[in-house]
Amino acid sequence: MNAAKRRNTRPDKTAKSALRHRFERWLLQHAQAFIFSLGQYIKHPVSNILTTAVIGISLALPASFYLLLDNVRHVSSGWDGSSQITLFLQTEIDDTQALAFANTLANNDNVRETILIKRAEALAEYRQLSGFADALEILDENPLPNVVLVKPHFDNANEDQIKTLIKALETMPAVDSAQYDSRWLQRLLSLLDIVNRLIVILSTLLGVAVLLVVGNTIRLAIHNHRAEIEISKLFGGTDSFIQRPFLYSGLWYGMFGGIIAWLLIVISTHILRQPVRQLANLYASDFQLIGLGFGHSLVLLGVGIALGLVGSWIAVKRHLRAIEPV
């Protein structure tokens, strides 16, 4: 009974330990290829850094364009929800009259919200931001009218309704003129759409460039290691054993390229941050340049590694098979 039991369990155990042994060997060989390829990378620093820099710049360009687009979208996101009509009131309308006018207007069915900018506030703001403070001192009185910002109920799409509303507003006695600033916004948005597509095209091209750079570098590496590949095949190296260090080299190129791209972008955003803040201040905005977040950094690194791996994989498939021992 006992013997039978033992006989039953033993094959299972040996199968398990054989599997474990194979897994350990697989892990060991990966670790060897991992370290060996890193060693190869460090052994030839100049050429490898040059290659990596090319990859880094090729990755940094599309990434920074995306970042730029992201920033522009962020700036314009406050505007594109619903458009806004700016009403310049007649100069003889004083603050109380203006407030009453804004409140009655807010009750209009077509109007969602009104905001009154009093002439004194407007002047103070203008004085602060325009740099014409001294010139304004000369003036006896405030040349600016009261302004009412009207947010209609309809969005940009209902241009006809907005036009009727504007006409109605313009005929009101208190109103001097009405300005509707949606058209340029629409133009901006469609421009952004074009830019977006351009960036997609550019990213694709630069991605292909990274593939070619990695592929060519690995092709040369395979060529330079021809003797080693032949000897490895003679002593029973499988294809996966022989291609492993080259694939890891591709991984290193992609990863270090990604890190260089990340550094380039971080440095660039750091350099730009201060002037952008100044410019935003001039527009009375608290906008801040959006840098690469953690998630985006990971994506950048991931894209670099993926391109490196794919590039080396293509080269390995094309060139490694051709080498047979002679």
Next chain:
Amino acid sequence: MIQFTHVHMNYPGGNEALRNINLHIEQGAMVYIAGRSGAGKSTLLRLVALIDRHSRGQIIVNGQNLARVRNARIPIFRRHIGFMFQDHRLLNDRTVFDNVALPLVIAGSRHREIRKRVQAALDKVSLLAKVNSYPMALSGGEQQRVGVARAVVHRPAILLADEPTGNLDPTLSWDTMKLFEQFNQVGVTVLIASHDIDMVRRMSKRIITLKKGRILTHDGTPTTQ
């Protein structure tokens, strides 16, 4: 261990390298393949190692019919074979240790095992002191001995040597042959292709002489064909 039955080998382009070869080499034998260059010595070794596939006939090595070994299994098949070359083919950017360790690394041996076996193999060829040198820093004879160590470090069942003494002076050649004899004495089947007929005769082992792709003599006696 190695059996050829009516084996023909035609290279692409019609070059008939081997014609109707019949031979049997027992396990643990030490056999010389003699003949002029172009006689088919290298081709014979290449067929045993599945570097080339024969055109007709049957080859059985280590119990395996070579026609049935699929391409994907060739690496595993070759792990039972050790190789030696005339141009020793060491990797110049790796130390002696790394060169000798290569067959073990390929087989996925553990580090401690690799260290132990490489040291044993280098000790055998009296090069333990050069373990961290690079091949370029060694003499021709030393390089050849590193090649021997690499060929036997993974304890192959068969050792194939293609003109292993081609670039060596007679004394070094003789030493190398004696080294092969030592491995043979511990059970390795050794197959050596050489055109140095004087030395081959002095070793007084079995000799297969090839001429224009045919077996001319077998153990000194002409074969009937």
